[in-house]
Amino acid sequence: MQLVLLSGGSGKRLWPLSNNARSKQFLPLLEKEDGGMESMVQRVVRQVKEADIDAEITLATNASQLDIITNQLGDAVSVVTEPERRDTFPAIALAASYLKLHKQCDDDEVVIIMPCDPFTETGYFRTIGKMAECVKKDVAELVLMGISPTYPSAKYGYVVPGQGADGEWLPVARFTEKPTVEVAKQLIEQKAFWNGGVFAFRLGYIMDIVRKHIQSESFEDTRSRYAEFPKISFDYEVAEKAHSVAVVPFSGEWKDLGTWNTLTDELHHTAIGNALLGPKCENTHVINELQYPIFVDGLKDVVVSACPDGILVCAKKETENIKKYVETLEHRPMYEERRWGTYRVIDDSTYDDGSHSLTKSITLQPGKNISYQQHHHRTEVWTFVEGEGIFVLDGEERHVKAGDTVVIPVEHWHAIKAVTRLTFIEVQMGNPLVEDDIVRKEWDWKD
Amino acid sequence: MQLVLLSGGSGKRLWPLSNNARSKQFLPLLEKEDGGMESMVQRVVRQVKEADIDAEITLATNASQLDIITNQLGDAVSVVTEPERRDTFPAIALAASYLKLHKQCDDDEVVIIMPCDPFTETGYFRTIGKMAECVKKDVAELVLMGISPTYPSAKYGYVVPGQGADGEWLPVARFTEKPTVEVAKQLIEQKAFWNGGVFAFRLGYIMDIVRKHIQSESFEDTRSRYAEFPKISFDYEVAEKAHSVAVVPFSGEWKDLGTWNTLTDELHHTAIGNALLGPKCENTHVINELQYPIFVDGLKDVVVSACPDGILVCAKKETENIKKYVETLEHRPMYEERRWGTYRVIDDSTYDDGSHSLTKSITLQPGKNISYQQHHHRTEVWTFVEGEGIFVLDGEERHVKAGDTVVIPVEHWHAIKAVTRLTFIEVQMGNPLVEDDIVRKEWDWKD
Numbered sequence: 001m002q003l004v005l006l007s008g009g010s011g012k013r014l015w016p017l018s019n020n021a022r023s024k025q026f027l028p029l030l031e032k033e034d035g036g037m038e039s040m041v042q043r044v045v046r047q048v049k050e051a052d053i054d055a056e057i058t059l060a061t062n063a064s065q066l067d068i069i070t071n072q073l074g075d076a077v078s079v080v081t082e083p084e085r086r087d088t089f090p091a092i093a094l095a096a097s098y099l100k101l102h103k104q105c106d107d108d109e110v111v112i113i114m115p116c117d118p119f120t121e122t123g124y125f126r127t128i129g130k131m132a133e134c135v136k137k138d139v140a141e142l143v144l145m146g147i148s149p150t151y152p153s154a155k156y157g158y159v160v161p162g163q164g165a166d167g168e169w170l171p172v173a174r175f176t177e178k179p180t181v182e183v184a185k186q187l188i189e190q191k192a193f194w195n196g197g198v199f200a201f202r203l204g205y206i207m208d209i210v211r212k213h214i215q216s217e218s219f220e221d222t223r224s225r226y227a228e229f230p231k232i233s234f235d236y237e238v239a240e241k242a243h244s245v246a247v248v249p250f251s252g253e254w255k256d257l258g259t260w261n262t263l264t265d266e267l268h269h270t271a272i273g274n275a276l277l278g279p280k281c282e283n284t285h286v287i288n289e290l291q292y293p294i295f296v297d298g299l300k301d302v303v304v305s306a307c308p309d310g311i312l313v314c315a316k317k318e319t320e321n322i323k324k325y326v327e328t329l330e331h332r333p334m335y336e337e338r339r340w341g342t343y344r345v346i347d348d349s350t351y352d353d354g355s356h357s358l359t360k361s362i363t364l365q366p367g368k369n370i371s372y373q374q375h376h377h378r379t380e381v382w383t384f385v386e387g388e389g390i391f392v393l394d395g396e397e398r399h400v401k402a403g404d405t406v407v408i409p410v411e412h413w414h415a416i417k418a419v420t421r422l423t424f425i426e427v428q429m430g431n432p433l434v435e436d437d438i439v440r441k442e443w444d445w446k447d
Numbered sequence: 448m449q450l451v452l453l454s455g456g457s458g459k460r461l462w463p464l465s466n467n468a469r470s471k472q473f474l475p476l477l478e479k480e481d482g483g484m485e486s487m488v489q490r491v492v493r494q495v496k497e498a499d500i501d502a503e504i505t506l507a508t509n510a511s512q513l514d515i516i517t518n519q520l521g522d523a524v525s526v527v528t529e530p531e532r533r534d535t536f537p538a539i540a541l542a543a544s545y546l547k548l549h550k551q552c553d554d555d556e557v558v559i560i561m562p563c564d565p566f567t568e569t570g571y572f573r574t575i576g577k578m579a580e581c582v583k584k585d586v587a588e589l590v591l592m593g594i595s596p597t598y599p600s601a602k603y604g605y606v607v608p609g610q611g612a613d614g615e616w617l618p619v620a621r622f623t624e625k626p627t628v629e630v631a632k633q634l635i636e637q638k639a640f641w642n643g644g645v646f647a648f649r650l651g652y653i654m655d656i657v658r659k660h661i662q663s664e665s666f667e668d669t670r671s672r673y674a675e676f677p678k679i680s681f682d683y684e685v686a687e688k689a690h691s692v693a694v695v696p697f698s699g700e701w702k703d704l705g706t707w708n709t710l711t712d713e714l715h716h717t718a719i720g721n722a723l724l725g726p727k728c729e730n731t732h733v734i735n736e737l738q739y740p741i742f743v744d745g746l747k748d749v750v751v752s753a754c755p756d757g758i759l760v761c762a763k764k765e766t767e768n769i770k771k772y773v774e775t776l777e778h779r780p781m782y783e784e785r786r787w788g789t790y791r792v793i794d795d796s797t798y799d800d801g802s803h804s805l806t807k808s809i810t811l812q813p814g815k816n817i818s819y820q821q822h823h824h825r826t827e828v829w830t831f832v833e834g835e836g837i838f839v840l841d842g843e844e845r846h847v848k849a850g851d852t853v854v855i856p857v858e859h860w861h862a863i864k865a866v867t868r869l870t871f872i873e874v875q876m877g878n879p880l881v882e883d884d885i886v887r888k889e890w891d892w893k894d
Contacts, residue, residue, distance in 0.1 A: 015742075278772055280765050290739070291795060292755070293776040295462075295769065298762025299749065308739070311753060313760050315745025318727050322742060325725055329740040346794040347808055348738060351833035351870060355849050359806065359872050361794055381852045383828045383874040386798035402802050403876055405828045407852050423798060425806050425874045427830040429850055 001054060001132055002109055002203070004095045005044065005077070005116035006088065007061035007069070013259050013319070015326040016310035017287065019333050024258060025117035026068050026337075029287070031268040040117035040257065042072055051125030056103075059116065060095040067339040078103070083226045088197075089237040090229035093213070094222065096206045101219040107204030110135045113234070114198040119266060123252035131200040131248045134169050140246035142239060143169065143200040146193025148251035152184035157195040157235065159247050160187065172245035175235065193247060196254065199234070209238060260285075260303040260312075260319035275304075283316075289335070308334030308344055340368035341418075346425075358428040364389065369417035372443035378430025380408040382416075386423035390447045391416050397447055415443050448501060448579055449556055449650070451542045452491065452524075452563035453535065454508035454516070460706050460766070462773040463757035464734065466780050471705060472564035473515050473784075476734070478715040487564035487704060489519055498572030503550075506563065507542040514786040525550070530673050535644075536684040537676035540660070541669065543653045548666040554651030557582045560681070561645040566713060570699035578647040578695045581616050587693035589686060590616070590647040593640025595698035599631035604642040604682065606694050607634065619692035622682065640694060643701065646681070656685060707732075707750040707759075707766035722751075730763075736782070755781030755791055787815035788865075793872075805875040811836065816864035819890035825877025827855040829863075833870035837894045838863050844894055862890050 007025060018024045025041040032038050038046065045057060056078070059069055063081040070079075080098045082091055092113055099105045110132045118124065127145055134143045146159050155178065162173035175195065176187060213229050216222045230237070239245060257263040264285040270277055273288030278297025286304040288294050290311075296304055303319060305312045310329055314322060334345040347359040363386075364370065372392065382391075388401040392415040393408065400406065400416075408414045410430075416422070430437070454472060461471045472488040479485050485493065492504060503525070506516055510528040517526075527545045529538055539560055546552045557579045565571065574592055581590045593606050602625065609620035622642065623634060660676050663669045677684070686692060704710040711732040718724055720735030725744025733751040735741045737758075743751055750766060752759045757776055761769060781792040794806040810833075811817065819839065829838075835848040839862040840855065847853065847863075855861045857877075863869070877884070 016739075276772060276776060278761075278765065278768075280762065288758075290758075292463075292737070292753070292781070293757040294760065295757065295773050295776060296760045297769065297772070298765035299746075299760065302746065302760075304760050306739070306753075306758060310740040310742065311735075311737075311758065313741065313743045313746065313749075313751050314725075315727065318725065318745035321725075322744065325723060325744070326742050329723060329742060334739070346806060347872070349808065349832070349870075352868065353833060353849075355833050357830075357832035357870075357872065359793060359808075361796065361806075379850060381828070381830045383804075383876075385796070385804035385874065385876055386800060386802050402800075403826060405852065405854050405874075421799065423796075423804075425794070425804065425872075427832065427852075427872045429830075429832055 001056075002099050002103075002105060002111045003048060003053070003055040003057045003128075004092065004099075004111060004113045005041070005057060005059050006091060006113065006197070007041065007059055007065055007116045012323040012326055014263065015322060016307040016312055017289070017305055019309050019335075022068060022335070022337065023065065024263075026065070026072060029263065029267065029272070030119075039072055040119065041069075044116055044118065045073060045076060047120075047122070047125055051122055051129075053125055053129060055112065058095055058098065060091050068337045070339050071337050083223060086226070086229060087231045088234040089232045090226065092206070092234050092238075093210045093229055094226060096203060096210055097214075097216075097222040098219050099203055100207050101217065101222065105203055107202065107207065109203045110200060111203050111206065112198065112200050115196075117257070118196065119253075119255040119257045121253045124250055124254060127248055127250040128198065128200070130168055131198070134246055134248060135200045135202060139169055140171070140242070140244035141201060141205055142242040142245045144172070144239065144245065144247055145196050145198035146170075146247035146249045147196045147254050148249060149184075149188050149192070149194050152181050152188055153194070154178055154181050154184060158184070158187045158192040159195050160190055160192045161247055169246045169248045172247050175240055193249060195235070196250075199239070206238070260305070260314065260322075261316040264303055264316065273306075340370055341365045355429065356431070360426045360428070361423065362426055363421065363423045364416065364418035366418050366420050366422075369445070370415055371440045372413055372415040373438050373440045374411055374413045375430070375437045376411060376439075377437045378428050379410055380414075380429075381427045382406050382408070382424045383427075384422065384424045387418065387420040389416055389418045389420075389422040390445065392443060397445075399447075413441075417445060417447075448503075449546050449550075449552060449558045450495060450500070450502040450504045450575075451539065451546075451558060451560045452488070452504060452506050453538060453560065453644070454488065454506055454512055454563045459770040459773055461710065462769060463754040463759055464736070464752055466756050466782075469515060469782070469784065470512065471710075473512070473519060476710065476714060476719070477566075486519055487566065488516075491563055491565065492520060492523060494567075494569065494572055498569055498576075500572055500576060502559065505542055505545065507538050508563075515784045517786050518784050530670060533673070533676060534678045535681040536679045537673065539653070539681050539685075540657045540676055541673060543650060543657055544661075544663075544669040545666050546650055547654050548664065548669065552650055554649065554654065556650045557647060558650050558653065559645070559647050562643075564704070565643065566700070566702040566704045568700045571697055571701060574695055574697040575645065575647070577615050578645070581693055581695060582647045582649060586616055587618070587689070587691040588648060588652055589689040589691070590693045590695060591619070591686065592643050592645035593617075593694035593696045594643045594701050595696060596631075596635050596639070596641050599628050599635055600641070601625055601628050601631060605631070605634045605639040606642050607637055607639045608694055616693045616695045619694050622687055640696060642682070643697075646686070653685070707752070707761065707769075708763040711750055711763065720753075787817055788812045802876065803878070807873045807875070808870065809873055810868065810870045811863065811865035813865050813867050813869075816892070817862060818887045819860055819862040820885050820887045821858055821860045822877070822884045823858060823886075824884045825875050826857055827861075827876075828874045829853050829855070829871045830874075831869065831871045834865065834867040836863055836865045836867075836869040837892065839890060844892075846894075860888075864892060864894075 058078040158176040161170035275286040275294040280298040282300040341364040343362045505525040605623040608617035722733040722735045722741040727745040729747040736754045788811040790809045
């Protein structure tokens with residue numbers, strides 16, 4: 001069985017914690033039984049394994065998320081990256097092409113598609129097992145999960161079941177897009193389910209549809225022609241056109257922790273990071289990723305989140321609306337996880353004389369390296385403050401350690417590899433208006 | 448006439464904006480008519496000048512405030528610094544000794560003592576003029592300002608007037624320390640005033656009392672013997688022992704902007720710094736001195752203050768109580784104004800291997816310099832990012848400018864002088880537990 005986790009795009013609804021490089025599914029905010037913290041996607045991958053589902057996992061995602069996925073999941077999953085954002089049908093078509101053309105899976109193999117970040121429980125994964133059984137028994141071309149609604153939400157699509165069932169599944173009569181609350185009430189009276197975006201089918205079924213758009217024997221070729229897939233959702237292109245669709249009900253815990261309001265309900269601590277809540281706080285959560293201590297008092301139903309990208313102080317009930325405001329605050333990412341480690345912008349200043357400096361704290365994991373590169377419009381000064389590594393300047397490797405400083409003038413080629421965990425403070429000076437001032441080439445490490 | 452402004456100590460009640468090096472009276476938060484900003488002490492000095500009082504101003508303060516006073520007031524005032532904190536009587540005794548022994552003022556000269564930071568209006572300064580007239584007419588040994596109470600406060604001392612007056616002044620029958628609210632109501636029925644800490648007397652009167660504790664012909668000698676003054680308030684040591692005391696009433700605007708609740712009432716803008724308030728905010732103020740953008744929504748009667756020392760998010764009515772909590776958050780000052788300019792800590796990190804780095808952005812004003820110094824336990828790397836200056840290392844002066852980097856190893860003597868406004872990023876590495884790791888000596892600048 002092949003399990004494809006769809007990893008969605010940038011989320012501004014959990015600003016400032018989430019940004020383009022760190023979507024909500026990667027935030028390490030959920031507490032595990034052992035007291036450690038995990039992200040939503042780490043939790044789902046762990047749950048898949050604990051549910052003893054015999055499935056190989058593939059993450060379908062945008063290229064910008066590759067580094068953070070590698071950091072969080074290591075080699076536990078395969079990753080398929082879309083060259084550009086389109087819609088759910090192209091993303092699933094590309095993942096299916098990967099399974100068929102790259103992994104050489106059989107046409108009869110059962111494929112499960114699901115979001116990478118539902119906050120749910122074991123029963124959800126047992127339901128996935130039942131869906132796979134239904135596909136194997138050929139009860140329908142397409143089998144989807146129907147989540148029992150707990151209230152008449154206007155946020156979800158609905159699946160209306162028809163007559164006839166065998167207990168484990170029901171036939172699907174029709175789909176309904178996000179309805180009004182009034183219509184949602186009627187749908188619930190008709191025993192409709194929420195469409196949670198979990199689909200099961202045989203690989204051959206979806207590949208027949210894929211080949212209507214791109215016929216190719218090579219995954220790399222398919223990926224290079226990704227723009228030929230129409231920008232359309234899986235629901236429109238596949239689910240609504242299927243000759244037979246079955247739904248397998250699930251009625252356990254299932255939440256989208258996509259807003260501060262829903263996310264803070266699942267936090268075990270009211271203060272994460274350097275923060276103190278006074279005695280007059282009620283249902284108030286503070287998440288502090290900055291070095292500055294936070295003191296909060298006299299607030300009720302409020303979330304405070306302080307991160308390198310900004311600081312949010314908001315009544316929880318208003319957090320669904322922050323997106324449109326914080327988009328006006330946008331500036332460069334102030335924190336990123338990369339395949340080699342992390343960086344944090346600690347100062348970004350423009351001076352009266354027009355000069356500009358950007359100061360970062362950069363940490364490389366042992367054995368990792370930053371690529372060999374040059375800049376045409378900026379100089380950099382690196383002061384090593386932790387660990388040791390190998391530094392290359394214009395083809396010369398040298399050993400560096402905490403206490404050393406290196407100056408990298410404009411146009412000089414440079415790279416760095418960590419021997420132990422390695423941290424340096426980088427001061428960049430140059431023209432902040434020149435974007436992508438970077439040229440890379442290969443370096444063959446001697447040491 | 449000599450006007451002595453008493454500059455009080457560190458205030459935690461306006462944390463994180465105020466700290467040991469920046470008390471509330473120095474916060475540049477009040478808007479002037481021209482739209483510029485000024486601090487409470489700048490406002491008072493401006494008001495004294497606008498009221499056309501013919502007075503020389505002396506600021507009596509702690510040594511730690513000297514740099515910021517010089518930055519804010521330049522040469523407009525004389526400054527007397529106490530070698531240690533004692534109480535109001537020693538502070539006033541030292542200021543009087545300065546006027547008598549250093550400035551050689553006459554015994555008959557009228558001295559006015561007042562706090563440096565009342566939020567008040569022109570009438571207050573006209574009242575000071577009336578008090579000086581009363582002293583000149585010898586209506587009493589000691590003349591004080593009586594502020595008409597607006598409510599039965601338990602926060603202030605009260606002055607109860609006796610019989611007999613000439614319209615401008617009343618004799619004082621007795622003083623009452625901070626009463627209960629019940630007693631305060633009775634005092635107000637008896638026409639009592641608040642004691643606002645404004646006193647007028649002839650210099651000779653106070654010097655007779657000073658000489659009971661320290662007899663000296665030299666101000667420097669008096670200052671060096673400062674510890675011989677008893678730790679006692681001016682009210683106890685002088686006002687309550689005086690043979691005759693008069694009170695001059697004042698009934699205009701007068702506030703202590705000592706808590707966030709009172710201070711934010713006087714702010715002209717709800718957002719100062721990089722901050723955005725959403726449409727669901729009511730009576731909410733944000734003061735942001737950090738580079739991180741702040742978004743606030745859905746809050747009522749709340750203050751948000753983000754500064755290098757920390758971040759406060761607090762219901763305004765709880766702000767009187769923050770002191771005891773934020774004292775537990777204490778760490779090194781993250782921002783200071785010095786006689787040469789300012790610095791800001793942008794990163795303070797300890798690493799797994801025990802090493803430590805402290806990164807600052809340091810700005811010197813043109814012509815100013817940092818003293819010639821060495822450190823036994825830390826190295827420093829300075830990367831200049833704005834302007835130009837003269838750098839000294841082990842006795843060698845050299846010109847430096849934006850783009851240059853200098854490395855200062857342990858035990859090497861160094862100093863820097865700004866030619867233009869000069870900014871550099873300093874990365875310190877060393878033992879953070881060694882405090883005051885600095886030795887200074889004179890440097891005779893050639894350039």
